[in-house]
Amino acid sequence: MKENSIPWWMRIKVHFLLFGIAMSILPLFFLGYLGFTSVRQNLQMDIYEQNFDQVSVLAREIQDAIATIENSLTFTKTTTVQALTGSDEASRQLILETLLQKEPSLKELKVYDANFRSIAQINRQASAPPNSSTNAPEPILSSERLSPISDLYFSQEGQPEIRLTVTIQDPMDGKFLGHLQGTIELTTMINRYFNFHLDEGKYVFLVDRSGTLIGQTDSDLHFHEEDLRQAPAVQSFMAGELFSTGSEYKNYAGVNVIGAFASMDTLNWGVFIEQPAHEANKPIFELALRLIMIAVLIMVLVMIISISFGLKVVHPIENLESQVRRIIQTGDLESHIPIESWDEIGRLVKSFNQLLNSLDQKNENLKNEKELLTTVVDGVGAGMVLLDSERKILWWNAKFAQWFGQQFAHLPCEQVIAGQGTEGILLENGRTISVFLHEERRHFRQMYYELSPDNPENAAYLLLLDDVTQEVEMEARMIETDKMAAIGLLASGVAHEINNPLAVVAAYSEDLLERLDEEDSGPSQEEIKLGFDTVLEQIVRCKQITDGLLGFARKRDSGSDLIDLGIASAQTLGLLEHKAKQKHLHIQFHSENSLFVLGNENEWQQVVLNLVTNALDASSEGKAIDVRGYREGNTIQFIIQDYGEGIPQDHLKKALDPFFTTKSPGQGTGLGLYVSYGIIVKMHGEMALESTEGQGTKVKISLPFHEAGEQSS
Structure with a gap:
């Protein structure tokens, strides 16, 4: 089919003809049917009556x-x-x-x-x-x-x-x-x-x-x-x-x-x-034949009128079409179509000329906006990628090319990024991924957006990669600072815990030495063995205390592993036993088995340490602190509740802000709740504070349960 030709059934003159025929046949058919039906019924009634x-x-x-x-x-x-x-x-x-x-x-x-x-x-x-x-x-x-x-x-x-x-x-x-x-x-x-x-x-x-x-x-x-x-x-x-x-x-x-x-x-x-x-029924058939002949005559007459009228109307429209095709071929939006008449078609030509002027102006505006958009997209600090339904790359901006290279059209996005040393990519909004680029670790926060399917590129997703390396490193330093502050607060308690078993070791050692110096009656073999067993037991206790402190203080990898909240929390609570004894407080810990979550064990211990330390500081002597962990469907609930002073309502809104504290100078950094909240969010959980002044505070943590840990156990 030629470019400037259209099928006969799509031509306006054919439409005029068909419209004229239809408008003549349909009313005629309808009226004829009604009249024929009425006459037929009357004739049948006449035949019945005559018989x-x-x-x-x-x-x-x-x-x-x-x-x-x-x-x-x-x-x-x-x-x-x-x-x-x-x-x-x-x-x-x-x-x-x-x-x-x-x-x-x-x-x-x-x-x-x-x-x-x-x-x-x-x-x-x-x-x-x-x-x-x-x-x-x-x-x-x-x-x-x-x-x-x-x-x-x-x-x-x-x-x-x-x-x-x-x-x-x-x-x-x-x-x-x-x-x-x-x-x-x-x-x-x-x-x-x-x-x-x-x-x-x-x-x-x-x-x-x-x-x-x-x-x-x-x-x-x-x-x-x-x-x-x-x-x-x-x-x-x-x-x-x-x-x-x-x-x-x-x-x-x-x-x-x-x-x-x-x-x-x-x-x-x-x-x-x-x-x-x-x-x-012969009279009825004769009537039907006469009606058909009349209908054919009317249809022929209407067809002739429709063809004449259609040619008269279509001619200026065909002329307009040829002029429009000329403009399309040349792309000259500044040209105008001559107006041959001032009827509706003439006004249509005039409106089309006005449309050409408007299109020319909008075309210039689009060019300017495209240049501006290109400048913004290339200059923005985030990498932008368009992906199809199979997550293959269709388009990318200059920043993404600066990070990962140039040639990756129609390649899977995971393959392009994985080729640069990605540790792991989870297609979740807000997930931070770590990538080695040019022998340097970089951190990106990824965001996926679904696009409407009727876009010209057939793109299904828009991927944004935001470089949050400085933010992640700052959070890591802040967590480390909070950890060091917590270790400093634990130092006196740990030293006292170590001092007790060392005193026992010294006493048994002095006793054995004095009895060995005596000439008359020295210690028996069994007494010597019992003394050494006691000394060894106290030394093991000291080692456990120092191992717990060193394990908490040791800098670990920031990756995520399966951890059992019950075991990790129990180890952390052991470091706070001395501080609880000093204030005559009792920590009641109840946890179900196999509470597996995906996260960093060291960071979770830091959360427990911060929250229980706050509970100890807020509780008066003789009170108890309840720590509970249990599973609720596909969620793990971890609750820390004290019965101390509580938090005033005006302070409760600021409790999660960094460096906000109500403790005396030197007693706190104001980072405990802020860091703990950030770690919980990183583990895809939620943390909520409920406090009543004078009655105590409850911290409720909800974390997603990980079934893989339960199966492996």
Whole structure:
């Protein structure tokens, strides 16, 4: 793809075209859908109503036809009734022939007297013998079996028929004279009413409650009478429903049809009408086709308008694009784009020219700020390094290059620093590391900062290395000064502790020498051995005292090791026994086993010495000092509590400041708490002071427990 070309689907003119088409199609589609749905529903309702009206009319007409025949068979004149049941055969025959001519649906007439005996019979087919036209048994009339309308049956020709029986009574006195029974040929009667114009595909049929087909306009129904019974509408009628205004279902041939039915109350029959759904929905399909044609015409018109409007709008935009590309290629921010019109696009060009002026000014400012930032970064006293997610070096400043060299791009930071003799690097904020640079030990405090991932260099961390060599050396000298001061305070007590065993040694030595000079009775071998054992025991005691003092005073490496707080604290408290005895104080020490921490044992002993010494100085005679060490989860708690004078609240805030002391001149340097706090922070712990004036002071130290020491033990 060329640099100045864009895909066709991203062009504004295409967007205008698509927008125009979408804005024409979507509303049209929505409105057309609503209108089509409404019209479709109305048309379907009209189809349902038309079908139901037709079957309702047919049902009423068939019922009316049966009622008309029943009325024709009922005589109201006395002479006619007497002639029909009298002995005059000619008169009776004339009346029956007249009835057959009047009602074309009547196939046969029979007259019964009051005793239910047949006295006359006439058939429309004069040559046919009586009852030869029906396969139904000869009806036997009686008072128990009398019914106005008989059940449906079929003749030998397969035509459906029913018998209609009416009572013959004298109109004058209501005397019962007999019955007149007529056989109705249903096919003839029904065809008179089914022969009306039906829409395309429509057919009508008549069934009784058992589903038996009585009449139809579709001759194929004769061959599918059993399938006809399975139709949902027929099933509903057989289940007792009286009518259905319309529904869609599959007919006997599996074709979707729209059907309706109405029942006849007197005959218990149902008239059904069905029409294939595709024939019934033809008006709906024609409407949909017209709507689609209108939509296509509108879409074409809108497309033409959209293309014309898009070309008119896009031309100045394309011109603006070409001018912008020229500026990008040349980098000339001082050039301007000519304004061709004063419409929105013209104002856009004007705003773009103003933007060019602003960018030119900001570009100059950025250059100046970059030069200033470069000067600051290169001149700052700290080393700065950008690292990726794998802690490989991406960028460094001049100070870092001055310390570690120049060529280490994409190298792991640990490897670069370790190549200069690093003793150990822990990736923790605030951790001070020791490095040999140019045959000289240097101390750096490292700080890591996570960066947002969307920076151009893909840097994940910013590492700052601050040279704290002077600060670390000053702290070491301060700790050493505090240690020497503590040793000076311990000197008198240690000398007294040594003096006691030396006095015992001198006494035993003098006694043995005097007894050896005696001539009469010198010391026995056992007495000499006992004396030397005592002397040796006291000498060992002196050695332990001096070893403890020398171990505390010895200058050790500043590195960190695993130490057991209980053992180290017990050794330190032994140096303070004499001072506690002098003030008649009792130090109560309780510590759990295996309290391992990472730190410097000599520095920890200095912390214990400083804090317990302060407690001894603040306590009056006869009091006790509690020293406890125990584990609490992953933390070790070390508590030193006295019950002395306490610290006033105004002094408590200054207690950790260097050179702050409330002791008399010569009694303290004011560095004890300050140095102790610094050592605890160096061990990644916390130290808190709680004091109530007149009740005593509690120093609570929390240090992280080191599990490796517990496993090794």
